[in-house]
Amino acid sequence: MERESQNGTYVRRGVMTEEQMETLRKQIAVYAVICEQLALLHNSLSSFHPLSSGMNPNGGGYFDPLVASSSAHQRISTRNRWTPTSTQLQILESIYEERSGTPNRRRIREIATELSEHGQITETNVYNWFQNRRARSKRKQPPHTTTTDAGRAEDAAVTTDEKRSCGDSGGFESYEHILFPSPDLGIEHLLSRGELSGDFSSYRLT
Amino acid sequence: MERESQNGTYVRRGVMTEEQMETLRKQIAVYAVICEQLALLHNSLSSFHPLSSGMNPNGGGYFDPLVASSSAHQRISTRNRWTPTSTQLQILESIYEERSGTPNRRRIREIATELSEHGQITETNVYNWFQNRRARSKRKQPPHTTTTDAGRAEDAAVTTDEKRSCGDSGGFESYEHILFPSPDLGIEHLLSRGELSGDFSSYRLT
């Protein structure tokens, strides 16, 4: 299946800041979950009403638990390091956004408890996550202390450090013209046309 | 389990009208497209820092046979990974040699600035380079205990170092791989995997 990707999807390279990337990634994570849900739904529905999509001819809506994809060589085997599930990540990200301060011990515990419903997790994991998250997002803004930073000014042209440019969170508004310059296939377009909710905070997929 | 319906618009589990089915199918299709878009986008500007205008083989002994003149809008990129020019590499190596210590933030910046004379580079690149360099050289040399390095062969043998590991969360381990298993991510892919995090009914995006 080949996509169109004609002129429409042309994207200017080199215009996205690190922060924008993060926002994008979050959005992607959200869509991933949505799609998973839809996929599951689809699977269960398929048993009643087989669709044309190349599903498992089995019709049961089930799957092979360990599909070796084309280039995937992932081992589901033993890994000791905690890895957040996408759901957990989403929650963590939202929490991170709403309060920039370090969650105190109490808060950490709450978060850990909540997240444990979506997968294995410990308080230490949560703690570390916040530590790292903060430290790493901080590393991208440092050169902004002084206006008379002439010596560094030229860096912007070369290394193009991220410049603070987005203050919103979770919204596409600021980027859509960058992300989807094509007027016929923008996110806003897609969202507004369907019966599906266009707002993340209120969508529900029973 | 059965949703109480006040009017006919509610869906009772297991009983779906054709119309609802159609709606659902549309939703799936729409999300599939969105995800594709996001995936594509991700591929296009994968790297969080702009490496515009490609790698200029300026002064390097290398130049890409594929660099062309930035006309092929397709996905010319995927060439996102920074690759040091030979000149840069030499400098990096020499710096690494002279002070095996840790180049601090300040130093990194200097190096990056200097190397930018010989090609596109960012501080992050330099940072990563040293990071990797150190780690790599450490992994090779340390078995200097000589005689005992025979037992070192089994690296995959999980050295009983069971830290505070977490089992699985009943879902996938890393969301990113689910998201971008391959350039051709589509609903089919999601459907074929059919795996999801078990419960997703209560996540919120705020």
Add this chain to the structure above:
DNA sequence: CGTCTATGAATGAATG
């Protein structure tokens, strides 16, 4: 063309 290898990058955890 498929596989292997070197290496840039991402990230959980540890250390000061």
Add this chain to the structure above:
DNA sequence: CATTCATTCATAGACG
């Protein structure tokens, strides 16, 4: 907190 370490993922090139 700021840095650093360790492990892993992903991909560009090399190789056959």
